Amino acid sequence: MTLDSLDRAACAAMDAADPLAPLRDRFDIPTGMIYLDGNSLGAMPKGAAARAHDVVTREWGADLIKSWNSAGWFDLPVRLGDKLAPLIGAGDGEVIVCDSTSQNLFKVLSAAVALRPHRKVLILEGSNFPTNNYIAQGVAAATGGRVEVRLCEKDEIADAIDEDTIAVAITHVHYKTGHIHDMAAITARAQAAGALAIWDLCHSAGAMPVDLGGAGVDFAVGCTYKYLNGGPGSPAFLFAAKRHQGHALQPVTGWWGHAAPFAFEPGYRPQRDIRQFLIGTQPILSMALVEVGLDIHRAADMTAIRAKSMALTDLFIRLVEERCAGHGFTLASPREAAARGSQVSFAHPDGYPIMRALIAAGVIGDFRAPDTVRFGFTPLYVGYVDVWDAVDRLVTIMDEGIWKRPEHQIRDAVT
Numbered sequence: 149m150t151l152d153s154l155d156r157a158a159c160a161a162m163d164a165a166d167p168l169a170p171l172r173d174r175f176d177i178p179t180g181m182i183y184l185d186g187n188s189l190g191a192m193p194k195g196a197a198a199r200a201h202d203v204v205t206r207e208w209g210a211d212l213i214k215s216w217n218s219a220g221w222f223d224l225p226v227r228l229g230d231k232l233a234p235l236i237g238a239g240d241g242e243v244i245v246c247d248s249t250s251q252n253l254f255k256v257l258s259a260a261v262a263l264r265p266h267r268k269v270l271i272l273e274g275s276n277f278p279t280n281n282y283i284a285q286g287v288a289a290a291t292g293g294r295v296e297v298r299l300c301e302k303d304e305i306a307d308a309i310d311e312d313t314i315a316v317a318i319t320h321v322h323y324k325t326g327h328i329h330d331m332a333a334i335t336a337r338a339q340a341a342g343a344l345a346i347w348d349l350c351h352s353a354g355a356m357p358v359d360l361g362g363a364g365v366d367f368a369v370g371c372t373y374k375y376l377n378g379g380p381g382s383p384a385f386l387f388a389a390k391r392h393q394g395h396a397l398q399p400v401t402g403w404w405g406h407a408a409p410f411a412f413e414p415g416y417r418p419q420r421d422i423r424q425f426l427i428g429t430q431p432i433l434s435m436a437l438v439e440v441g442l443d444i445h446r447a448a449d450m451t452a453i454r455a456k457s458m459a460l461t462d463l464f465i466r467l468v469e470e471r472c473a474g475h476g477f478t479l480a481s482p483r484e485a486a487a488r489g490s491q492v493s494f495a496h497p498d499g500y501p502i503m504r505a506l507i508a509a510g511v512i513g514d515f516r517a518p519d520t521v522r523f524g525f526t527p528l529y530v531g532y533v534d535v536w537d538a539v540d541r542l543v544t545i546m547d548e549g550i551w552k553r554p555e556h557q558i559r560d561a562v563t
């Protein structure tokens with residue numbers, strides 16, 4: 149498409165030809181809002197309110213404790229894991245939905261430490277979302293000095309792996325830049341050195357094809373409230389390859405991970421399947437809503453999702469660079485779509501007030517310190533006209549200096 153022919157009408161034509169466009173109707177997005185923050189909190193599926201109402205009034209209100217059996221509450225973590233598995237290249241019984249990403253990372257890192265008792269280094273990415281590194285530091289501290297955490301940046305990771313490495317635990321798509329790590333290559337490199345490969349899929353699950361089985365990954369974690377649209381604070385997931393189940397032990401040995409939870413035995417005995425990664429009673433209301441998001445994904449083709457994600461992000465980069473030229477934006481994401489997840493970041497020294505002005509104008513993205521404005525593109529509900537209109541509003545904010553107004557300088561707690 150030439151520069152001249154790329155206008156709002158051309159974007160509307162792309163929406164009309166988009167095979168995923170009908171899925172937008174399965175989400176409730178406020179009129180006039182362009183939601184480019186699905187990489188932080190996914191939009192609400194229309195079915196969520198009805199599902200929540202049913203769980204509260206019928207399953208809880210009317211059926212009360214019977215629902216642990218009759219409504220399948222007790223099996224929900226396993227059943228949802230099996231539903232999620234095809235999206236990340238996992239098999240039946242290899243994924244469980246429970247707890248938070250931070251907690252699940254603690255479990256799998258601890259399991260890795262136990263599987264490699266004579267090694268001492270956990271390798272993570274220093275610029276990753278900090279909770280991953282904090283959790284690894286906590287796992288290391290709990291060993292009383294046997295284990296240490298080594299933080300590397302992307303090009304150093306492969307060379308840092310050696311015979312002392314317990315595991316490499318990297319986030320597949322970088323939260324700030326959107327850079328995609330080569331999962332298959334890093335996994336192979338780690339395993340060739342006798343180490344384990346652990347992947348965090350927070351920014352890839354639901355946004356792009358992931359093949360944990362094909363890459364031979366050992367463990368993975370990720371959240372369901374970003375591209376999987378499970379709702380605020382919805383439970384995360386944990387993947388453990390079949391070969392590790394029953395061998396890899398995790399230290400948070402609660403009753404839901406016990407081989408016979410209702411035998412009420414005095415001593416802990418782990419389950420021999422994926423349920424060994426459970427701890428205790430799960431938040432059923434929140435968990436039930438995960439299914440609503442997953443069911444929308446089952447109606448979508450992941451190849452189409454990835455193709456649209458690349459097209460949307462390419463379009464956004466091109467329009468910002470052309471129409472905001474001279475306004476000081478520097479692309480902070482890989483330029484090549486194949487190297488980028490479903491988000492685009494730009495660095496700008498005044499990124500914070502610019503993002504506030506954008507949000508006030510109905511374009512929701514977010515800001516990541518010190519200077520990054522970040523935009524997520526969920527192909528299930530973001531269209532090409534949305535991209536055009538978002539950039540249009542950004543152009544007005546920059547051309548007219550709207551971001552310089554005093555109300556856009558105020559700092560909120562959550563950015």
Ligand SMILES: *Cc1c(COP(=O)(O)O)cnc(C)c1O
Nearest residue numbers: 248249250277279319323348350
């Ligand atoms: C979103 C995200 C998390 C979230 O962790 P919580 O335990 O849900 O707070 C963790 N790691 C990465 C890389 C993330 O992007």
